[in-house]
Amino acid sequence: xxxxxxxAPKMRPLAPRRSGVVGVLDIGTSKxxxxxxxxxxxxxxxSLRRRxxxxxxxxxGHTSAHGIKGGAVIDMERAEYAIRRAxxxxxxxxGAQIASVVVSMAGGxxxxxxxxxxxxxxxxxxxxxxxxxxxxxxxxxxxxxxxxILHALPVGYALDGASGIGEPRGMLGRRLGVDLHVITAxxxxxxxxxLCIERCHLGVEATVAAPYAAALSTLxxxxxxxxxxxxxxxxxxxxxxxxxxxxxxxxxxxxxxxxHVTNDVARGLSTRLADAERLKSLHGGVLSISxxxxxxxxxxxxxxxxxxxxxxxxxxxxxxxIRPRVEEVIExxxxxxxxxxxxxxxxxxxxxxxxxxxxxxxxxxxGKIMGGQVRIGRPLGISKxxxxxxxxxxxxxTGLLVYPQVAGLEHFEARRRxxxxxxxxxxxxxxxxxxxxxx
Numbered sequence: 467x468x469x470x471x472x473x474a475p476k477m478r479p480l481a482p483r484r485s486g487v488v489g490v491l492d493i494g495t496s497k498x499x500x501x502x503x504x505x506x507x508x509x510x511x512x513s514l515r516r517r518x519x520x521x522x523x524x525x526x527g528h529t530s531a532h533g534i535k536g537g538a539v540i541d542m543e544r545a546e547y548a549i550r551r552a553x554x555x556x557x558x559x560x561g562a563q564i565a566s567v568v569v570s571m572a573g574g575x576x577x578x579x580x581x582x583x584x585x586x587x588x589x590x591x592x593x594x595x596x597x598x599x600x601x602x603x604x605x606x607x608x609x610x611x612x613x614x615i616l617h618a619l620p621v622g623y624a625l626d627g628a629s630g631i632g633e634p635r636g637m638l639g640r641r642l643g644v645d646l647h648v649i650t651a652x653x654x655x656x657x658x659x660x661l662c663i664e665r666c667h668l669g670v671e672a673t674v675a676a677p678y679a680a681a682l683s684t685l686x687x688x689x690x691x692x693x694x695x696x697x698x699x700x701x702x703x704x705x706x707x708x709x710x711x712x713x714x715x716x717x718x719x720x721x722x723x724x725x726h727v728t729n730d731v732a733r734g735l736s737t738r739l740a741d742a743e744r745l746k747s748l749h750g751g752v753l754s755i756s757x758x759x760x761x762x763x764x765x766x767x768x769x770x771x772x773x774x775x776x777x778x779x780x781x782x783x784x785x786x787x788i789r790p791r792v793e794e795v796i797e798x799x800x801x802x803x804x805x806x807x808x809x810x811x812x813x814x815x816x817x818x819x820x821x822x823x824x825x826x827x828x829x830x831x832x833g834k835i836m837g838g839q840v841r842i843g844r845p846l847g848i849s850k851x852x853x854x855x856x857x858x859x860x861x862x863x864t865g866l867l868v869y870p871q872v873a874g875l876e877h878f879e880a881r882r883r884x885x886x887x888x889x890x891x892x893x894x895x896x897x898x899x900x901x902x903x904x905x
Contacts, residue, residue: 472614474656474673477568479874482518483507489556489564490866491549491668492676493659494572495537495702495725496821498548499528499855499863500556502564503848505870516687516712521867523850524562527555536702536721537573537676538655539662546665553666566669568866571616571659572676572703574651576719578806580621581607584643592625592634596642601877604646614656616675617649618877621713632711646877649675649717672873676700677707677717679865680819682872684843684858685709693812696843697799697832698862699822701725704795708808718802720795724822727791734787735779741766746825749781752789753827758782792828796835803836817843819861 480486485506492499505519529551533544557563583603587596601620609615623631624643634642660670681696693710701724708716727750732742749763761781767774803809816838818829823842833840844856845864855863 472653472656474571474614474616474651475660475670476876477672477870477873480505480519480870485519486870487524487562487564488671488867488870489553489567490863490869491553491567491569491663492679492860492863492866493534493537493545493549493570494531494700494862495534495723496531496700497528497859498531498534498552499526499860500549500552500567501526501855501863501867502556502560502562503867505867516690516872517847517868518871521848521864523848523852523867525556525558525560526852526855527552527557527559528855529555531701534702537571537700537719538652539658542658542662542665545662549663549666553668564668566671567663568672568674568869569659569663569670570676570679570862570866571651571656571673572698572700572705572719572862573721574614574655575721576616576649576651576675576677576705576717577613578716578718579607579609579648579650580715581646581648582643583646584624584641587640587642590638590640592637592639592642594635597623597634597644600642600644601646604644605877607646607648609648609650612653613650614653615648615650616656616673617647617678617714619647619649619714619875620877621645621647621715622711630711647713647715649678649714651675672869674866674869675705675707675717676703676862677705677719678714679869680705680843680861681707681709681714681817681865682868683845683848683865684817684819684861686846687712689815689817692815694815694817695803695808695812696817696819697823699723699795699818699820699828701821704799704820704822706799706803708803708806708812710808710812716806716808718806720798720802722791722795722798724820726795727788727822730791731784731787735765735777735784736768737765738768745784746788749784750788751785751826751828752792752831754782754785758785788825789831792822792825792831793835796832800836814838816840819843819858821859823858 502525533541585600623634625639698705705719758781765777829840
């Protein structure tokens with residue numbers, strides 16, 4: 467018996483010649499970001515290889531996250547309040563209201579599976595209907611119990627056993643095959659996230675895996691073709707996406723991130739979490755020099771007792787607390803990447819995103835442990851983006867703005883027909899189905 471699975475909300479493809487306003491919501495462990503932007507068709511001569519529209523930011527709002535841990539909702543009321551604040555700030559700046567959003571998903575134990583299918587060709591040349599048939603055949607996959615499908619991405623086609631075909635239309639052969647990359651997350655985590663957004667009176671256009679979104683906004687075309695690994699060092703999770711031949715072929719995630727470094731600093735120096743975060747952000751790093759022994763830092767006491775005076779420590783002591791945890795995360799990512807089989811090619815080029823990636827010396831340490839060329843990824847091709855939002859910590863939010871341009875690459879037709887026959891294919895019917903099962 468095929469295990470039951472669900473499909474997260476998916477948006478309709480954006481028409482190449484139509485403009486539109488899109489709202490996105492990046493829900494992280496440390497911050498929640500809402501961005502409203504206008505997508506306008508590009509001229510064929512100026513369009514980027516994988517972007518049909520230019521992105522012009524109209525409004526942006528971000529606030530500290532509450533009620534979120536490891537990328538998942540743990541306190542519905544606090545998370546709802548934080549989302550409302552971020553959305554309100556973005557709407558005020560844009561001078562417009564949004565009814566729905568594209569939302570990121572960093573928690574829920576992201577994972578990848580690949581499914582292959584083949585069909586016989588009734589005519590020698592591959593037609594549009596043949597591609598639909600083979601994608602439908604691949605869409606009859608079975609994923610683990612309680613998992614929700616976020617993406618189903620055709621990675622490549624094969625014709626009479628010859629693989630590596632990107633566009634089979636019009637080619638001659640007898641048998642057509644496809645490799646379908648399916649990204650899943652825990653169903654409960656997805657349902658609770660959707661419910662929290664629904665309580666803010668917002669619809670959900672699509673749910674996008676955070677590392678996939680970060681790759682959309684930060685990778686150059688040549689990197690995506692040659693093969694690259696993107697590592698998003700968030701506060702509560704560290705997620706990975708591997709892109710080869712222009713396609714996302716693997717994602718993964720571990721529930722360890724920058725917040726764990728902050729916790730280590732707070733414990734090691736006996737100070738409050740807020741003060742530990744400030745020390746990490748202003749003075750933290752993973753590579754030390756001789757001058758760090760002489761540079762002194764003031765550590766506020768954990769209590770507000772006037773008898774408990776601030777302490778002074780050398781900066782090197784702070785670095786000795788931070789580095790072991792960062793090394794642990796990098797080694798976990800390296801081992802997971804090796805186990806996936808993608809370390810040999812894409813592991814030679816590494817792009818780092820996320821707030822924790824901005825620690826001094828982080829890129830150098832990643833290069834030392836994992837090898838290869840390493841750079842910090844920043845949003846590309848987004849106009850009118852505030853200076854404060856042009857760093858690696860906003861890679862996921864800006865990637866969500868790019869996602870509507872590639873949403874049409876995904877395939878769920880076979881599953882959608884089954885849902886339509888059973889209970890209707892509308893957004894509210896799907897959400898109602900999830901809520902009935904969850905609650």
